[in-house]
Amino acid sequence: DIQMTQSPSSLSASVGDRVTITCxxxxxxxSYLNWYQHKPGKAPKVLIYAASSLQGGVPSRFxxxxxxxxxxxxxxxxxxxxxxxxxxQQTYSTPYxxxxxTTLEIK
Amino acid sequence: xxxxxxxxxxxxxxxxxxxxxCAASGFSFSNYAMSWVRQAPGxxxxxxxxxxDSGDDSYYADSIKGRFTISRDNSRNTLYLQMNSLRAEDxxxxxxxxxxxxxxxxxxxxxxxxxxxxxxxx
Numbered sequence: 001d002i003q004m005t006q007s008p009s010s011l012s013a014s015v016g017d018r019v020t021i022t023c024x025x026x027x028x029x030x031s032y033l034n035w036y037q038h039k040p041g042k043a044p045k046v047l048i049y050a051a052s053s054l055q056g057g058v059p060s061r062f063x064x065x066x067x068x069x070x071x072x073x074x075x076x077x078x079x080x081x082x083x084x085x086x087x088x089q090q091t092y093s094t095p096y097x098x099x100x101x102t103t104l105e106i107k
Numbered sequence: 108x109x110x111x112x113x114x115x116x117x118x119x120x121x122x123x124x125x126x127x128x129c130a131a132s133g134f135s136f137s138n139y140a141m142s143w144v145r146q147a148p149g150x151x152x153x154x155x156x157x158x159x160d161s162g163d164d165s166y167y168a169d170s171i172k173g174r175f176t177i178s179r180d181n182s183r184n185t186l187y188l189q190m191n192s193l194r195a196e197d198x199x200x201x202x203x204x205x206x207x208x209x210x211x212x213x214x215x216x217x218x219x220x221x222x223x224x225x226x227x228x229x
Binding site: 001099 | 151153166169204214217221
């Protein structure tokens, strides 16, 4: 199975900050990388697919980049509703493994 | 609006069985692959199983292979997960998720349910 490693595991930030979360794959996955936002008790929500494509309805402050093994999710200006856990996922080969998650907390 | 509503979770003893259901609405269910993803307490997301639109192709994570069976009834717009020989480590919230495409070789999951909790304990 392809291992996905996110960093950091947790992050404290303030409203208005720019934050970056990284995700590294254990082997090349081309651009088969997605980012999800998950809030407690809610359904996860896709933000970015194919490494850099913004899902419809997702605010433009979210962006993704990378290919091969190294990827980033950037939130340009944090809003109160962005405090959540973020997961990367590879869909290069089954099983479609997720990173361990990055919890974004209010500073 | 896409809606996915899971049901069937609960408390079960080790070695027992449960069947989860996911009722889908708001899209043409028979045209999309569907998946089950779980989250154990305090842990991250784990891709468990997927089934293509027609139901004739599927895959399973090694952790549940031989014990769980995914199926679907396109006439009822419903996805199922039959879980047998349950273990404590199967305790998790189980989410159903809609794939972007028709086959198990999905691009990504574009809609998720809110999950159903399965607790395996004596």
